[in-house]
Amino acid sequence: MSSDLLNDKEAAQKAVVDWLEKKAGSKTKFYIKDFYKIFPDDKPREIKKVVNKMVENEILEFWSSGSTTMYGLKGAGIQHSSEGEE
Amino acid sequence: MAKHETPLLDELESGPWPSFVSDLKQQAEVRAKNEKGVEFQIPQDCVDDLLGVLELSYKHGRTHWKHGGIVGVFGYGGGVIGRYCDQPKLFPGVEHFHTMRVNQPCGKYYSTEYLRKLTDLWDFRGSGVTNMHGATGDIILLGTTTPQLEEVFWTLTHDFNQDLGGSGSNLRTPADCLGQSRCEYACYDTSALCHFLTNEYQDELHRPAFPYKFKFKFDGCPNCCVASIARSDMSFIGTWKDDIRIDQDAVNKYVENDPAYPANAGAHKGKDWGPFDIEKEVTGLCPTGCMKFENKKLTIDNANCTRCMHCINVMPRALKVGKETGLSILCGAKAPILDGAQMGSLLVPFIEVNPDNDYEEITEVIENVWDWWMEEGKNRERLGELIMRQGFQKLLEVTGIEAMPQHVAYPRTNPYIFWKEDEVTGGWERDVEEYRKHHLR
The missing domain is CATH 3.30.70.2500 (Alpha-Beta Plaits)
Structure with missing residues (x-):
C-alpha cells in the first residue's frame, strides 16, 4: 500500500521537483536511492515507477556512465551542448 | 593511406x-x-x-x-x-x-x-x-x-523484432548457454527460462531501479559454459537430485579402449595420450572420491557427488545426468571493484523449473532478493557486497529459505550467536512475579 503522497501523482511529482530544485545549487544528478528520502514510507519499486514516469514525461532525464544510472531535472547540469553536440 | x-x-x-x-x-x-x-x-x-x-x-x-x-x-x-x-x-x-x-x-x-x-x-x-x-x-x-x-x-x-539490452543500474541482458537445444547435459531449458525472464522483467531491464547493475545468467549444467557462477549476481545452474545414470557396458567399452568410445568424446584426440585409464582419468580425479571401478563395475556414492561433471564429461556415452532435474540458484558473484572478486554463493540447492506455472518458484526467489537489495543496498553496491556486509544469514531470512548443510562453505569463524525472539522457545517475555517467587531481589 503506497503513501498518500505517492498515490497523488501531481503532489508526488511536485515533491520530487521541489526536492531537486532545492538541491540544484550543489548537485544535479542523483541516484535512485536518493528519491527514497522523499517518500520514506514507500517501497522502492513504487518510487521507481513515479520517477521513471517523470522521465517519460520529460520532467527528468537519465544520465548514465554505462555502469551506473543517475536521474536529474531535464536540462540541469552537464548537457549535450557542453559535450559539443548542439 | x-x-x-x-x-x-x-x-x-x-x-x-x-x-x-x-x-x-x-x-x-x-x-x-x-x-x-x-x-x-x-x-x-x-x-x-x-x-x-x-x-x-x-x-x-x-x-x-x-x-x-x-x-x-x-x-x-x-x-x-x-x-x-x-x-x-x-x-x-x-x-x-x-x-x-x-x-x-x-x-x-x-x-x-x-x-x-x-x-x-x-x-x-x-x-x-x-x-x-x-x-x-x-x-x-x-x-x-x-x-x-x-x-x-x-x-x-x-523491422528486426529486436530489443536493446541493459546498461547502467538496470537488470542487464540475461545470457544463457545453448542448453537443451543442442546439449545432452542440459538439465533444464535455459533458452526458455532466459526468454521468459527477459520478457517478465522488461521494466527492470529498461528502467533503472537498482542501486547498481544486476546480472542473470543461465547454465544448463554444472559445466557452467556461460560461467554464470563467476559472472552474474544471480546464477541459475542446472543440476539433478537423483543418481547419475550408468551404462555399465559402455563403461567397459571405455576401459577396453574401444575406438567408438573415445574419452571426452574425442575432444583431445589431436595428441596421443596413451590408452584410457579409468583409475587415473576418472575415479582417481573424483573430487570427493565417491566413485570406484571394481570387477568391471562402476559404482558411485551419489550422496557425496558434488556434480563436478568430470566423470560425465570423460565418459559421455556411459554416464548421464540424473532424470530428476532442476536448477541451483547462486547469488553474489562480481568483478573486483570493491572487496575483490567473488564467486556466487549457493542460495537454493535445488528448485523445480516449471514453465507451466510461469516459473513461480524461481521468480519468488528473485523478487525477494531484489526487494532486499533495493531497500538495503547502498549506491553502487552489488548484491555480493551487500551479502558480505549484512551476512548470508540475512539473505536466507529475506528469501525465507531455511539454512541447510549445502549453504555451509567452511566451518564457522564467529563464536557469537544472536537469537531472535521467535527462535527461542517461549520468546523473551518473562513473568517477573513468577520469577521473584524463586529469586529474591
Missing part, C-alpha cells in the same frame, strides 16, 4: 595473434572505398579518427574519452552509453561516438540473413564497428551520433 600515423598501435599487429588494430584499419579502408555505395549517416572517416584518438591515448598514457552522458532512446534508461571524445577538433569523426547494446538472442542463435541486416544497418547509421559479444553477452554496436540513436532503435524494434 591512413589519415593518422599510428606507430604505437602498429606494434599491436606485430604479434602472432589476431589484432583489433588490423580489424579497425580494414574497416577504415572499407568505409573510405565505399564500394557498396552506402549513404553514411555519420562521418565516413570515423574509424580513422578512432584509431587516431587511441594512438593519442597511448602516447599520453591517459584516455581521451569523457565519462558517460545523458543520451538514450525515448522511454529507455539503458541500452545506450554516451561516449564523447575530448579532442573533437583533432578527431571530429568521433566527437560523439555512442555505444548501443542490443539484446542478443538466447543461446546466440543467428541466421546469416539477420547478421547481414544488422551489419548493413550499422554500416549505414553507425561506424560499422561491432563487438560480438560484450562481456554481458549483448551485441555491441560501437560508435554513432545522437541523431542516429532513435533511427537505429526504430529499425531494430520495427
Whole structure:
C-alpha cells in the first residue's frame, strides 16, 4: 500500500521537483536511492515507477556512465551542448 | 593511406595473434572505398579518427574519452552509453561516438540473413564497428551520433523484432548457454527460462531501479559454459537430485579402449595420450572420491557427488545426468571493484523449473532478493557486497529459505550467536512475579 503522497501523482511529482530544485545549487544528478528520502514510507519499486514516469514525461532525464544510472531535472547540469553536440 | 600515423598501435599487429588494430584499419579502408555505395549517416572517416584518438591515448598514457552522458532512446534508461571524445577538433569523426547494446538472442542463435541486416544497418547509421559479444553477452554496436540513436532503435524494434539490452543500474541482458537445444547435459531449458525472464522483467531491464547493475545468467549444467557462477549476481545452474545414470557396458567399452568410445568424446584426440585409464582419468580425479571401478563395475556414492561433471564429461556415452532435474540458484558473484572478486554463493540447492506455472518458484526467489537489495543496498553496491556486509544469514531470512548443510562453505569463524525472539522457545517475555517467587531481589 503506497503513501498518500505517492498515490497523488501531481503532489508526488511536485515533491520530487521541489526536492531537486532545492538541491540544484550543489548537485544535479542523483541516484535512485536518493528519491527514497522523499517518500520514506514507500517501497522502492513504487518510487521507481513515479520517477521513471517523470522521465517519460520529460520532467527528468537519465544520465548514465554505462555502469551506473543517475536521474536529474531535464536540462540541469552537464548537457549535450557542453559535450559539443548542439 | 591512413589519415593518422599510428606507430604505437602498429606494434599491436606485430604479434602472432589476431589484432583489433588490423580489424579497425580494414574497416577504415572499407568505409573510405565505399564500394557498396552506402549513404553514411555519420562521418565516413570515423574509424580513422578512432584509431587516431587511441594512438593519442597511448602516447599520453591517459584516455581521451569523457565519462558517460545523458543520451538514450525515448522511454529507455539503458541500452545506450554516451561516449564523447575530448579532442573533437583533432578527431571530429568521433566527437560523439555512442555505444548501443542490443539484446542478443538466447543461446546466440543467428541466421546469416539477420547478421547481414544488422551489419548493413550499422554500416549505414553507425561506424560499422561491432563487438560480438560484450562481456554481458549483448551485441555491441560501437560508435554513432545522437541523431542516429532513435533511427537505429526504430529499425531494430520495427523491422528486426529486436530489443536493446541493459546498461547502467538496470537488470542487464540475461545470457544463457545453448542448453537443451543442442546439449545432452542440459538439465533444464535455459533458452526458455532466459526468454521468459527477459520478457517478465522488461521494466527492470529498461528502467533503472537498482542501486547498481544486476546480472542473470543461465547454465544448463554444472559445466557452467556461460560461467554464470563467476559472472552474474544471480546464477541459475542446472543440476539433478537423483543418481547419475550408468551404462555399465559402455563403461567397459571405455576401459577396453574401444575406438567408438573415445574419452571426452574425442575432444583431445589431436595428441596421443596413451590408452584410457579409468583409475587415473576418472575415479582417481573424483573430487570427493565417491566413485570406484571394481570387477568391471562402476559404482558411485551419489550422496557425496558434488556434480563436478568430470566423470560425465570423460565418459559421455556411459554416464548421464540424473532424470530428476532442476536448477541451483547462486547469488553474489562480481568483478573486483570493491572487496575483490567473488564467486556466487549457493542460495537454493535445488528448485523445480516449471514453465507451466510461469516459473513461480524461481521468480519468488528473485523478487525477494531484489526487494532486499533495493531497500538495503547502498549506491553502487552489488548484491555480493551487500551479502558480505549484512551476512548470508540475512539473505536466507529475506528469501525465507531455511539454512541447510549445502549453504555451509567452511566451518564457522564467529563464536557469537544472536537469537531472535521467535527462535527461542517461549520468546523473551518473562513473568517477573513468577520469577521473584524463586529469586529474591
